[in-house]
Amino acid sequence: MLFLTLISYAAVLIQIVFITIAIAAGLYYLAELVEEYTSAAKKVIWWMNTTTLALYVFLWIFENFPISMIVFGILAHLVHYIILKNFPYVSFSSLGFLAAVVLIIINHYLAFSYFAAVYHPFFEVIAYFTLYLWLVPFALFVSLSANDNVLPTTAERIDGDVVSNYFSKRNKKYGLLSFFNYAKETLLPVRTKKGF
Structure with a gap:
């Protein structure tokens, strides 16, 4: 019995590794799509946000969740x-971004407090967290890499002229896609082609 238990733990660890790789590949693909189609991504995120707002109204009407x-x-x-x-330009020091981060923390605190005090089945709890708290922020997180290859706009603060500012910031990429590209270049083996 002990051997089968150890084998099952090893199988669970292997499954966790495969699930993690699958999620990373999916995030990489989504980041590529968002970077390629920024205007479509903006529309999709806008509609997800509008749908979530409508879901909050339905939650207020049909359920007795706390008004806070x-x-x-x-x-x-x-x-x-x-x-x-x-x-796709997102400034991490802007008032909107900082307010969104603070409100996400407050929303998670209120949700954890409520679900710890009032019993709901697990699937209802995970549905609330997925649709109300995680969907739009996750989409905005994935879309952060879309700013890597965007030409400078008037929304940015420009030091000097536009061209020199663009070329000085061009190599500074901090998005999700650049993280995955860095991981791919450093962790995966490089295949060299032989020239005959």
Whole structure:
């Protein structure tokens, strides 16, 4: 019995590794799509945000969730519209981005407090977290790499002229796609072609 138990633990670890690789590949593909089709990604995120706001209204009408959870959730999604205004350019020090981060933390605290006090089945809890708290912020997180190859705009603060600012910041990439490219270049073996 001990051997089969150890084998099952090893199998679970292997499954976790495969799931992690699959999620990373999916994120890489989504980041590529967002980088290639930024205007379509902006529309998709806008519609996801609008749908989530409508879901908050339905939650207020049909369920008796605390009004603080609903109000802070609606505020968070209204702030996401501010972030989408300059999409794909996202400034991490902007008031909209900082307010979105603070509201996400507050929403998670309120949700954990509520679900710890009031029993709901696991699938209802995970549905709330997925649709109300994680969907739009996750989409905005994946779309951060879309800013890597965008030409400078008037939304950015420009030091000097436009051309020198673009070339000085061109190699500084901090998005999700650049992280995956860095991981691919450093972790995976490089195949060299032999010239005959």
